Amino acid sequence: MCGIVAYTGNQPAKEILIEGLKRLEYRGYDSSGIFIQNSPPYLARAVGKVAELERRVWNSAPDGVAGIAHTRWATHGKPTEANAHPHTDCGDKLFLVHNGIIENYLVLKKRLLEAGHRFKSETDTEVLVHLIEAGYQGDLPAAVQKALLQVQGTFGIAVMHCDHPGSIVVARRGSPIVLGIGESASLAASDVSALAQHTDQVVYLEDNEIACLEPGNFSITTLDNRSVNRGTTNLEYDVESMDRGSFPHYMLKEIFEQPEAVENALRGRLNHAEAVAKLGGLESVQERLLQARHLIIVSCGTSFYAGLFGRYVFETLTDLTVETELASEFRYRKLNLRQGTVVLAISQSGETADTLAALREAKRKGALVLGLVNVVGSTIARETHAGVYSHAGIEVGVASTKSFLSQITILTLMALLIGRSRDLSYEEGHEIILALERVPEQIREILKQAEHIRQLAVKYCHAEHFLFIGRKYQYPIALEGALKLKEIAYIHSEGYAAGEMKHGPIALIDPKFPTLALALEDGSYERIVSNIQEIHAREGHILAITTEGNTTLGDLADDLIYIPRTHEAVAPLLSVVPLQLFAYYCGVLLGRDVDKPRNLAKSVTVE
Ligand code: M6R
Numbered sequence: 001m002c003g004i005v006a007y008t009g010n011q012p013a014k015e016i017l018i019e020g021l022k023r024l025e026y027r028g029y030d031s032s033g034i035f036i037q038n039s040p041p042y043l044a045r046a047v048g049k050v051a052e053l054e055r056r057v058w059n060s061a062p063d064g065v066a067g068i069a070h071t072r073w074a075t076h077g078k079p080t081e082a083n084a085h086p087h088t089d090c091g092d093k094l095f096l097v098h099n100g101i102i103e104n105y106l107v108l109k110k111r112l113l114e115a116g117h118r119f120k121s122e123t124d125t126e127v128l129v130h131l132i133e134a135g136y137q138g139d140l141p142a143a144v145q146k147a148l149l150q151v152q153g154t155f156g157i158a159v160m161h162c163d164h165p166g167s168i169v170v171a172r173r174g175s176p177i178v179l180g181i182g183e184s185a186s187l188a189a190s191d192v193s194a195l196a197q198h199t200d201q202v203v204y205l206e207d208n209e210i211a212c213l214e215p216g217n218f219s220i221t222t223l224d225n226r227s228v229n230r231g232t233t234n235l236e237y238d239v240e241s242m243d244r245g246s247f248p249h250y251m252l253k254e255i256f257e258q259p260e261a262v263e264n265a266l267r268g269r270l271n272h273a274e275a276v277a278k279l280g281g282l283e284s285v286q287e288r289l290l291q292a293r294h295l296i297i298v299s300c301g302t303s304f305y306a307g308l309f310g311r312y313v314f315e316t317l318t319d320l321t322v323e324t325e326l327a328s329e330f331r332y333r334k335l336n337l338r339q340g341t342v343v344l345a346i347s348q349s350g351e352t353a354d355t356l357a358a359l360r361e362a363k364r365k366g367a368l369v370l371g372l373v374n375v376v377g378s379t380i381a382r383e384t385h386a387g388v389y390s391h392a393g394i395e396v397g398v399a400s401t402k403s404f405l406s407q408i409t410i411l412t413l414m415a416l417l418i419g420r421s422r423d424l425s426y427e428e429g430h431e432i433i434l435a436l437e438r439v440p441e442q443i444r445e446i447l448k449q450a451e452h453i454r455q456l457a458v459k460y461c462h463a464e465h466f467l468f469i470g471r472k473y474q475y476p477i478a479l480e481g482a483l484k485l486k487e488i489a490y491i492h493s494e495g496y497a498a499g500e501m502k503h504g505p506i507a508l509i510d511p512k513f514p515t516l517a518l519a520l521e522d523g524s525y526e527r528i529v530s531n532i533q534e535i536h537a538r539e540g541h542i543l544a545i546t547t548e549g550n551t552t553l554g555d556l557a558d559d560l561i562y563i564p565r566t567h568e569a570v571a572p573l574l575s576v577v578p579l580q581l582f583a584y585y586c587g588v589l590l591g592r593d594v595d596k597p598r599n600l601a602k603s604v605t606v607e
Contacts, residue, residue, distance in 0.1 A: 001073040001601045002085075002099035003027040004177070005194045006158040006168045009185025009215045013037075013067035014057055016187075020194035021050045021071050023242065026396055026602035027099075027190060028073025031084035035095040038064035041162055043095065045084035049596070065215075066166050068158045070097035073601040076105070077122030087126045089133035090118050093162045096132070098125040099190055100154035100175040101606050108150065124153075132159060141212050141221075144169045148210070148223055154353070154606065158188055171210040171223070175605050176351050176379055179203040179211060179218055181232050186213040191351075191603070192237055192377070193394065201232035204377060236376070242394055249588070250595045251397035251488070255580050256447055259440035261402040262573065264391040265409040266436060275429030276420040277413035285386040288368050290421050293340035295320045296367075298327040298358040300604065302400040302483060303346040306407035308476035310344070313412050313569050317419035317432070327358040328607075335365050343367045344414075348395060348403040349603040350378025357607070359384060372410055374403045388414070397595045398602045399488055401580050404480065405443075408572055412436060435567035439574065442564040446577045449561065453578055456543060456559055457585030463514050466493035467505060468579075470518035471528050477572045478518055481579030487597050489586035498524075498531040509540040516582070517557070518575055521547040522568040532556050545575050 003024025007016045013036050021032055032053045033045035042062050046052040050071055070085035077083040086095040102108070105124035108131060113119070117130040131147035132140075140161045148155070154174030160167070170177050170188045180187040180195030180202050187195050188211070192202060203218065205211055209228060211220045220228040247253035269278050282289060295314055297307035307324040314322045325333075327345070331354060337343075343362035347355045350373040359380065363369045371380050371387030374395065381387060390406035412432065420429050460466075466485055470478035479495035486493050496505055498517070509515070515535050519528045529552070532542055536556050544557035547565050554560070563574045587594040 001028050001603060001605045003071040003190045003194070004068070004097050004099055004156055004158050004188070006068040006170060006188040006213070007185065008066035008166050008168050008213055009182065010065055011185065012063040013065055014061040014063070016198065017067050017069040018050065018054050018057065020189060021053070021069050023193040024190055025050050025071050025596070026398055028071050028601045029596050030072055030074050030079035031081070032069070032071040033084040033086050034061070034067060034069040035086045035160060036061055036064040036067040037160060037162070037165055038062040041092070041095070043086060043088065045081045047079055047081055047084065066160065066168065068095060068097050068160055068168065075101055075606060076124040083121045083123050085125060087121060087123065087129045089129045091133065094129050094133055094136070094159065096125070096129040096157060096159045098128060099156040099605060100173070102127055102151055102155065103153035104151065128155070128157065140164050140167060141169050141210060144171060145210055145223055156190060166214055168213040169210065170205065170213065172205045173207045174353065177205040179205065179213065181218055182216060184216045186215060186218055188213060191375070192235055193242065196235060196237040200235045200237070202235045203230055203232050204382065238394070242396065249397065249584070251399055251401060251584050254395055254397050254402045255577065255584065257393065258402045258405045258577065259443045261392045261406050262409050262440050262443065264393070265406045269413055270433050270437070272430070272433060274420070275426045275433060277417040279388050279413060279417055281388045282370070282386050282417070285368060285370070289342065289418065291340060292320060292342045292368070292418070294338055295322045295342050295344060296330070296362070297322065297324045297344045297346060298330045298355060298362070299346035300327050300352050300354050302404050302480060303348060303355070303407060305476045305480040305483070306404055306411065307346050308479065309408045309473065309572055310411040312473050313415045314418070316569055317415040317424050319422050320418065327352065327354040331357040331361050335361065337362065337365045337367045341367045342370060344370045344372060345380055345384060346372045346407055347380050348374045348400055350375040350380040351603045351605050352380070353605050353607050356380055356383065372407060374406065398597055398600050399484060399583070399594070404576065405573060409436065409439070412569065431567060432569065435570040438566065439570060442566065442574055443577055446563055446574060449578070450581055453561065453581040454585040456561070457582055457589055459559070460514055460543065461489065461491070461586040461589045463512065464492060465508070465513050466491055467508070467513065467515040468493060468495045469498040469501065469515060469528070469531060471498045471524035473522070473568055473572050474518035474520060474524070474575060477576050477579065480576055481516060481583070484580055484583035485586060487600060488583045488594050489590055489592055490598070491586060498528050501531050501534065506534060506538065509535055509538045511539045511541065514541040514543060516579070517542055517544045519544045519546045519553060520563070520571055520575065521550060521565070522571060529553070529556070545578055
């Protein structure tokens with residue numbers, strides 16, 4: 001949440017900073033701001049998307065060669081110009097951008113007010129700039145350090161002072177900061193997407209570290225003054241994939257990239273001869289993994305639904321006992337991690353604050369902690385004992401689509417790997433492998449139905465409420481389908497295990513409350529048909545996803561979408577695709593900003 005970018009070099013900073021903000025906009029987009037070191041100093045802030053700031057800055061900003069910028073996801077204080085970053089001190093000499101939450105800001109603010117500081121915003125962030133001002137005696141890093149030692153909470157910050165031309169001080173605790181070091185320029189940002197077009201040499205700052213940037217140079221110390229000797233690492237990043245190409249939205253592009261996302265997730269990871277998966281990232285912990293008895297999967301949002309899918313697939317293919325838990329709950333539970341417990345954190349961004357806190361808690365308690373992460377080098381990827389990258393490629397749309405597909409593909413591979421070392425037979429393993437290999441082509445077939453699904457969205461997008469039901473493997477998909485429709489189209493939708501209908505939700509059913517039923521011809525088919533009958537009997541409209549060749553649902557469902565037949569455990573990789581398209585088209589038809597839905601951010605780095 002919130003995106004930070006900082007630049008010091010020999011080029012005009014404004015283009016680099018605005019371009020960087022656009023790449024970070026997925027992190028928050030209710031307001032933004034920029035500071036450019038110049039005489040006089042230049043500060044501009046605007047409410048709304050980065051394009052608003054760009055309009056304002058374009059003709060008025062000077063060609064100064066150093067500056068900092070920020071795109072905000074509001075926590076404390078509404079999205080107004082005054083609350084937008086950068087924030088300034090009383091003397092208008094210090095400029096600061098922040099990502100995170102200062103938990104003790106009220107106490108600090110009271111003290112600063114008593115000392116005569118004047119506040120201009122309602123944010124928690126502003127205390128930081130006044131604290132630095134209070135401690136400043138000519139040495140900027142020392143003042144930043146002193147201020148941060150008084151702070152409780154999380155921060156990724158970048159600070160500049162008018163008396164220190166070309167110097168930027170950055171620091172982190174809990175919110176990511178990565179440095180990019182070029183020959184004659186240095187940058188810092190919340191993630192590498194804002195740096196990659198300028199340099200491939202990066203340095204990941206760790207918690208409680210502070211770095212000083214000069215053009216082409218950097219130094220790092222810890223907040224308690226130990227110097228840190230860390231070199232740059234080589235960044236591999238495909239800048240081109242940030243392009244929308246001919247697609248009207250990133251979300252649609254990313255839905256259409258799913259056949260390749262699955263191919264990439266499978267590439268080099270299948271061993272036909274032994275009907276097993278090869279996951280290089282887990283080799284270092286293979287012994288412990290093969291002895292594991294219990295698996296706890298922790299994650300949030302869509303990644304949580306991937307985890308729920310994981311529970312079914314691990315239970316089917318292995319003898320592990322499996323729990324899935326929302327990371328935000330897990331982190332505060334009284335944990336009794338039995339011997340042989342493995343905790344698996346799933347996260348697209350690798351920065352989700354709750355998931356990170358959950359894995360730290362599990363690590364503290366001695367569990368083997370694994371990650372399933374998309375963003376290479378992200379904090380979760382670095383803090384787990386071992387893990388697997390999902391290789392979905394950059395996902396820009398705020399709604400997770402292709403990263404979900406990659407996650408559930410890799411969960412299947414992990415289950416196959418463990419299962420084959422226990423009682424899963426060669427035949428069963430091989431069946432899964434063959435089914436997985438067919439998935440990319442089968443998704444391409446489903447994508448050909450995009451126009452049919454758009455027509456269904458025309459029919460249903462004005463519904464005020466929607467129910468999504470599924471059983472077993474399709475239950476997490478029902479939850480995910482409902483989440484997509486909520487976040488993209490702002491239609492109230494509920495995902496339910498179909499068997500729960502008669503325990504309450506069926507009371508809602510009437511002709512204005514449609515249901516999307518995941519009714520595939522699998523082991524649960526007869527049971528979900530009974531649930532559909534019950535809805536039909538109460539005049540509820542039904543849109544069903546079913547298996548190609550199905551002939552029995554025609555009389556019950558108002559509308560049907562067919563997907564290819566496959567193994568029950570692999571079917572979610574197909575059935576989720578029409579649900580994503582349905583949510584996308586409903587959102588577009590209702591005029592929503594599908595790539596940046598209101599109130600959301602892609603990377604949720606606050607609790
Ligand atoms: O980056 P993560 O996978 O950890 O993010 C978790 C959730 O914030 C994320 O899945 C969110 O629910 C998406 N907006 C769903 O589309």
